[in-house]
Amino acid sequence: MLIKRPPDIRSSEITPESVYRSRRRFMRESLTVAAGAGTAGLVGTPTAVALPAEWLTAREVKAGVPLDEEMTSERDATGYNNFYEFGTDKEDPAKYAHEMTVDPWTVEVTGEVEKPGKFGLEDMLSGIDLEERIYRLRCVEAWSMVIPWIGFPVKKLIGKFQPTSDAKYVEFRTLHRPSEMRGQRSFFSNIDWPYVEGLRMDEANHPLAIFAVGMYGKLLPNQNGAPIRLVVPWKYGFKSIKSIVEIRLTKRQPKNTWNVLQPSEYGFFANVNPNVDHPRWSQASERRFPTTLFNPNRIATRMFNGYDEVASLYKGLDLGRYY
Amino acid sequence: MVPKTRLGIAKVVVFCLLALPLVLLGVDVWREVQLPGSAFGPDPTEEVLHYLGQWGLRILLLTLAVSPASRLLRKPRFVRFRRMMGLWAFSYIVLHFAAYLLSNAGNSFEVILASTIHKVSFAVVGFYALLMLVPLAVTSTRGWQRRLGPGWRKLHRLVYPAALAAWIHLLWLSKGDFMDPLIYGLVLVLLFGERIVFRIRKERRATAANAV
Numbered sequence: 187m188l189i190k191r192p193p194d195i196r197s198s199e200i201t202p203e204s205v206y207r208s209r210r211r212f213m214r215e216s217l218t219v220a221a222g223a224g225t226a227g228l229v230g231t232p233t234a235v236a237l238p239a240e241w242l243t244a245r246e247v248k249a250g251v252p253l254d255e256e257m258t259s260e261r262d263a264t265g266y267n268n269f270y271e272f273g274t275d276k277e278d279p280a281k282y283a284h285e286m287t288v289d290p291w292t293v294e295v296t297g298e299v300e301k302p303g304k305f306g307l308e309d310m311l312s313g314i315d316l317e318e319r320i321y322r323l324r325c326v327e328a329w330s331m332v333i334p335w336i337g338f339p340v341k342k343l344i345g346k347f348q349p350t351s352d353a354k355y356v357e358f359r360t361l362h363r364p365s366e367m368r369g370q371r372s373f374f375s376n377i378d379w380p381y382v383e384g385l386r387m388d389e390a391n392h393p394l395a396i397f398a399v400g401m402y403g404k405l406l407p408n409q410n411g412a413p414i415r416l417v418v419p420w421k422y423g424f425k426s427i428k429s430i431v432e433i434r435l436t437k438r439q440p441k442n443t444w445n446v447l448q449p450s451e452y453g454f455f456a457n458v459n460p461n462v463d464h465p466r467w468s469q470a471s472e473r474r475f476p477t478t479l480f481n482p483n484r485i486a487t488r489m490f491n492g493y494d495e496v497a498s499l500y501k502g503l504d505l506g507r508y509y
Numbered sequence: 510m511v512p513k514t515r516l517g518i519a520k521v522v523v524f525c526l527l528a529l530p531l532v533l534l535g536v537d538v539w540r541e542v543q544l545p546g547s548a549f550g551p552d553p554t555e556e557v558l559h560y561l562g563q564w565g566l567r568i569l570l571l572t573l574a575v576s577p578a579s580r581l582l583r584k585p586r587f588v589r590f591r592r593m594m595g596l597w598a599f600s601y602i603v604l605h606f607a608a609y610l611l612s613n614a615g616n617s618f619e620v621i622l623a624s625t626i627h628k629v630s631f632a633v634v635g636f637y638a639l640l641m642l643v644p645l646a647v648t649s650t651r652g653w654q655r656r657l658g659p660g661w662r663k664l665h666r667l668v669y670p671a672a673l674a675a676w677i678h679l680l681w682l683s684k685g686d687f688m689d690p691l692i693y694g695l696v697l698v699l700l701f702g703e704r705i706v707f708r709i710r711k712e713r714r715a716t717a718a719n720a721v
Binding site: 258259261262265266270273274276277329372373374375376377447448465466467468470471473475476477478479480481482483484485 | 549555612686
């Protein structure tokens with residue numbers, strides 16, 4: 187296992203980010219040169235991905251089970267996004283997310299775990315098998331897509347760090363780097379960055395909850411939450427936090443960003459539920475993409491987004507109150 | 510008919526400018542019909558809905574800017590454009606409402622009714638703004654102006670609550686980013702503020718004249 191507890195070091199000894207980044211770049215470039223013409227492209231990765239494309243292609247990805255529903259086109263799923271760190275227009279993430287550096291990428295694991303630490307993504311994911319999952323994605327704004335993700339169960343990764351018996355919740359944080367994320371610099375935004383989301387431990391352990399590193403057979407594009415994101419298909423999309431840099435196991439329920447901003451509209455659970463309306467609009471139906479000009483392609487929204495197998499997690503919970 | 514006066518020409522120009530967003534939308538709609546997905550992304554109805562709403566609000570505020578502009582620039586003739594501008598604003602807003610109904614196609618009538626009328630939300634406030642503008646559009650003709658006499662001016666003050674409702678509609682539907690409601694709100698404050706200042710000055714002048 188590559189998970190190591192980092193030694194105690196003084197902050198003065200830590201290499202500044204700019205230095206290690208340029209070192210990495212130097213190493214990559216020299217390796218590219220060393221690789222020579224015969225194997226050109228082996229190491230020269232595009233800056234938009236955290237993991238080299240070869241990292242994915244060299245792996246076996248277990249194929250996903252197709253749904254009875256039409257898959258959303260890759261163009262739509264990568265061109266129409268909510269990722270407010272890059273602006274609030276649906277096209278903003280596709281336009282500006284390339285400004286985010288995702289290589290190198292580290293994830294810090296803290297809180298109620300036996301083996302906390304800060305890990306390079308590639309190391310962290312070693313030994314984890316990848317599989318495709320074709321899931322419905324239902325946004326709280328009442329539109330939906332069907333997306334083939336590539337990832338692995340949340341449980342598999344979190345288990346590596348050995349959560350203690352005090353770990354009741356998992357909290358996730360998105361990268362906070364205003365210099366590369368223009369939405370975080372916006373004067374008109376009322377969001378308290380960084381973006382935080384959370385799950386109850388039993389939700390995180392449910393086999394449907396995954397971390398995704400790819401979609402449509404490729405690594406995640408930045409606008410979709412590269413290099414690693416959460417996908418919880420029975421909850422509204424805003425729960426599926428993107429570009430994760432911190433995983434914290436906690437005793438107390440995390441304060442998720444939208445809930446803090448507007449508690450009457452966004453709860454902690456945010457389970458897809460056609461019977462509980464958003465205060466400003468109905469959740470009874472959704473527009474399944476792509477819609478056409480004269481037909482918004484409305485379909486009935488299903489309880490738990492059609493993933494009935496999670497219902498047992500919420501036995502006895504008043505879903506009208508805990509929305 | 511070719512306009513002969515400078516005012517007539519100016520009116521044609523303003524008319525064309527106000528029609529331009531609709532013409533551009535028409536071009537996109539045509540492109541979309543030729544090749545679905547080419548003009549609006551994956552959610553065309555929603556795009557069209559927002560586009561029409563935005564232009565409705567912009568032209569409504571532009572209409573409200575006519576009187577202040579005519580006073581500040583001492584161009585009383587500006588007022589001659591006001592009816593046409595108001596009617597364009599109304600047209601965009603009616604089309605915006607039609608697009609709203611279209612985007613709700615597939616929803617039950619109860620759901621539409623609930624979200625448009627019963628539920629206290631941005632959709633309801635927008636609907637009230639539209640309702641307030643209907644009598645103004647109907648009575649915008651010279652005939653109605655004559656028939657209503659001094660009541661006409663009073664009736665047309667409905668445009669102020671209508672504009673305010675339209676702004677609240679925008680504010681209420683915003684989330685995470687408040688640039689648009691802030692900018693439009695600032696414009697509204699300026700437009701209302703000029704009127705208040707104008708009124709106060711007029712009254713002062715009147716009292717001063719009485720005192721003499």
